[in-house]
Amino acid sequence: xxxxxxxxxxxxxxxxxxxxxxxxxxxxxxxxxxxxxxxxxxxxxxxxxxxxxxxxxxxxxxxxxxxxxxxxxxxxxxxxxxxxxxxxxxxxxxxxxxxxxxxxxxxxxxxxxxxxxxxxxxxxxxxxxxxxxxxxxxxxxxxxxxxxxxxxxxxxxxxxxxxxxxxxxxxxxxxxxxxxxxxxxxxxxxxxxxxxxxxxxxxxxxxxxxxxxxxxxxxxxxxxxxxxxxxxxxxxxxxxxxxxxxxxxxxxxxxxxxxxxxxxxxxxxxxxxxxxxxxxxxxxxxxxx
Amino acid sequence: xxxxxxxxxxxxxxxxxxxxxxxxxxxxxxxxxxxxxxxxxxxxxxxxxxxxxxxxxxxxxxxxxxxxxxxxxxxxxxxxxxxxxxxxxxxxxxxxxxxxxxxxxxxxxxxxxxxxxxxxxxxxxxxxxxxxxxxxxxxxxxxxxxxxxxxxxxxxxxxxxxxxxxxxxxxxxxxxxxxxxxxxxxxxxxxxxxxxxxxxxxxxxxxxxxxxxxxxxxxxxxxxxxxxxxxxxxxxxxxxxxxxxxxxxxxxxxxxxxxxxxxxxxxxxxxxxxxxxxxxxxxxxxxxx
Numbered sequence: 001x002x003x004x005x006x007x008x009x010x011x012x013x014x015x016x017x018x019x020x021x022x023x024x025x026x027x028x029x030x031x032x033x034x035x036x037x038x039x040x041x042x043x044x045x046x047x048x049x050x051x052x053x054x055x056x057x058x059x060x061x062x063x064x065x066x067x068x069x070x071x072x073x074x075x076x077x078x079x080x081x082x083x084x085x086x087x088x089x090x091x092x093x094x095x096x097x098x099x100x101x102x103x104x105x106x107x108x109x110x111x112x113x114x115x116x117x118x119x120x121x122x123x124x125x126x127x128x129x130x131x132x133x134x135x136x137x138x139x140x141x142x143x144x145x146x147x148x149x150x151x152x153x154x155x156x157x158x159x160x161x162x163x164x165x166x167x168x169x170x171x172x173x174x175x176x177x178x179x180x181x182x183x184x185x186x187x188x189x190x191x192x193x194x195x196x197x198x199x200x201x202x203x204x205x206x207x208x209x210x211x212x213x214x215x216x217x218x219x220x221x222x223x224x225x226x227x228x229x230x231x232x233x234x235x236x237x238x239x240x241x242x243x244x245x246x247x248x249x250x251x252x253x254x255x256x257x258x259x260x261x262x263x264x265x266x267x268x269x270x271x272x273x274x275x276x277x278x279x280x281x282x283x284x285x286x287x288x289x
Numbered sequence: 290x291x292x293x294x295x296x297x298x299x300x301x302x303x304x305x306x307x308x309x310x311x312x313x314x315x316x317x318x319x320x321x322x323x324x325x326x327x328x329x330x331x332x333x334x335x336x337x338x339x340x341x342x343x344x345x346x347x348x349x350x351x352x353x354x355x356x357x358x359x360x361x362x363x364x365x366x367x368x369x370x371x372x373x374x375x376x377x378x379x380x381x382x383x384x385x386x387x388x389x390x391x392x393x394x395x396x397x398x399x400x401x402x403x404x405x406x407x408x409x410x411x412x413x414x415x416x417x418x419x420x421x422x423x424x425x426x427x428x429x430x431x432x433x434x435x436x437x438x439x440x441x442x443x444x445x446x447x448x449x450x451x452x453x454x455x456x457x458x459x460x461x462x463x464x465x466x467x468x469x470x471x472x473x474x475x476x477x478x479x480x481x482x483x484x485x486x487x488x489x490x491x492x493x494x495x496x497x498x499x500x501x502x503x504x505x506x507x508x509x510x511x512x513x514x515x516x517x518x519x520x521x522x523x524x525x526x527x528x529x530x531x532x533x534x535x536x537x538x539x540x541x542x543x544x545x546x547x548x549x550x551x552x553x554x555x556x557x558x559x560x561x562x563x564x565x566x567x568x569x570x571x572x573x574x575x576x577x578x
Contacts, residue, residue: 122500122501122503123503124503124504124505126578141503142500142501144501171500171501173497177494178501180494181494181497181498181501182498182501184488184489184492184498185489185498185499185501185502185503185505185506186501186502186503186505186506188485188488188489189485189505189506189508189509189510190505191542191545191549192481192485192509192542193508193509193563194545194559194560194563195538195541195542195545196477196478196481196538197563197566197567198541198559198562198563198566199473199477199534199537199538199541200473200474200477200534201566201570202537203473203534203537205466205469205470208462208470209470209471209473209474210474210570210573210574211411211431211460211574212411212431212433212460212467212470212471212474212475213474213475213570213574214411214412214413214430214474214475215413216413216474216475216478216479216512217474217475217478218571218576218578219478219482219508219509219511219512220478220481220482220508220509220512221478221567221570222508222567222578223505223508223509224563224564224566224567225564225567225568225571225578226560226564227564228557228558228560228561228563228564229557231556231557231560232554232556232557232560235549235556236552236554236556239549239550239552242549243546243549243550245488245489245492246542246545246546246549247546248488248491248492249484249485249488249542250539250542250543250546252484252487252488253480253481253484253535253538253539253542254539256480256483256484256535257532257535257536257539260480260524260528260531260532260535261528261532263525263528265521265525267520267521267524267525268517268518268520268521269517270483270487271483271515271517271520271521272517273487274482274483274486274487274513274517275513275514275515275516275517277486277487277490277513278486278510278511278513278514279514281490281499281502281510282507282514284499285499285500285502287507289415289507289511289514
């Protein structure tokens with residue numbers, strides 16, 4: 001049972017953490033701070049936090065655990081601001097999409113008396129904002145923790161307790177390992193989706209072709225509707241891994257293009273392999289389409 | 290009101306056409322033929338056809354309209370077989386995914402006394418087979434018709450009446466125009482999805498990374514689960530358009546890769562353009578995510 005937990009950034013993730021903590025009765029008090037006052041008030045109204053604050057320093061005052069629940073683009077300056085007012089002995093964690101850069105900022109800015117461990121819950125929703133917050137958002141989902149050799153064990157203990165209270169399953173991996181893996185399974189997908197949207201809509205007959213676009217196009221272009229600034233900040237903090245995956249993807253596509261141009265009658269074998277991999281992934285991880 | 294309509298191929302599309310025809314009371318009799326006897330029997334049981342036949346020639350005997358509802362891979366030999374037993378004055382149409390190749394086969398094989406016009410209903414379902422047939426599958430959807438200068442007007446009249454009975458909206462376009470447009474909005478998407486599935490799963494850490502794959506990966510890889518033979522046959526009959534779109538897509542991806550590698554801080558402008566295009570498409574065509 002935590003004494004006081006502070007949630008900085010009250011969007012979908014921050015709000016859902018608050019709701020889940022209350023549901024699990026895992027903290028005596030949850031405080032909150034958000035640049036947008038409306039979000040803080042809404043978070044209190046739905047019971048995600050007990051007490052909103054107008055100043056970051058007040059929200060983290062006396063908190064044994066501080067959860068930074070902002071997008072990765074805000075993380076550098078947020079860590080600098082937290083560093084200037086946090087008390088010794090506190091534990092800090094974050095939920096940003098990339099971990100190597102955030103971890104190195106944390107180790108650079110936070111005082112040595114403050115323990116940090118990076119985290120990344122593998123969950124989400126079409127909708128964003130505290131209005132979409134949901135106590136069950138983490139239930140059964142994977143929550144990555146990315147300690148380094150410099151991480152204090154107290155941070156691992158406390159954040160593991162948090163993750164258990166949320167109902168999620170912990171996976172430990174190194175920051176760079178995390179970033180390489182999510183570059184493939186979540187960042188490459190949004191670049192692929194954005195690229196297909198822009199390519200097809202720049203075609204000469206988009207006004208007509210858009211009427212023929214059906215379920216397949218809807219699926220492949222869905223990620224293109226995501227937040228542009230968040231995507232950019234992910235690219236800026238995970239460029240190396242993402243570039244590597246893009247090179248692999250372009251090589252696979254080029255190979256397929258050459259075989260299609262050559263009227264290769266054995267393309268179905270390659271397509272069947274993809275089908276099998278997709279069905280295996282889906283069944284192994286209980287994914288519902 | 291049609292006298293006798295024959296549906297050749299009783300899968301999702303053929304079965305749904307039969308159900309919709311019966312619901313609209315648009316034909317006195319609907320006959321059916323499928324290589325799989327189980328499909329014919331099931332189609333009769335659910336009321337998609339009135340009479341199944343064991344021989345193609347018997348099913349099309351006396352039909353004023355013959356609907357070829359098989360995948361594009363079966364179309365060449367099917368048209369040859371139909372040509373050998375069809376009676377003068379009949380109208381033939383098909384529902385295959387590509388139109389230039391099918392139309393040229395029809396014009397090559399069918400006797401001049403038989404009128405052909407190619408068609409392509411822009412609809413579908415996750416599930417396939419006559420078991421998934423649904424009378425409302427075409428309701429409000431676009432149904433392409435691709436006449437050529439050689440198409441008899443009687444074919445256009447009769448197939449237009451069919452499409453109205455199904456509740457779909459007709460769009461006329463040339464076969465090559467159709468193929469170019471669907472190559473962008475439906476064939477490029479499945480190649481992109483297959484390529485991402487195979488690329489990511491061939492990565493060194495797939496066993497681990499697959500656990501981190503969440504909603505974004507599910508969306509982008511969904512099309513990879515589709516039928517490999519159908520995809521291959523689409524590639525074989527629409528290779529030129531598809532190759533052109535793949536070149537455009539690879540160029541877009543390469544441009545993004547270079548900007549990501551260069552830490553371009555203005556990537557959000559390109560991402561915002563994709564977001565806007567996706568939201569416009571979605572709202573203009575009433576697409577529900």
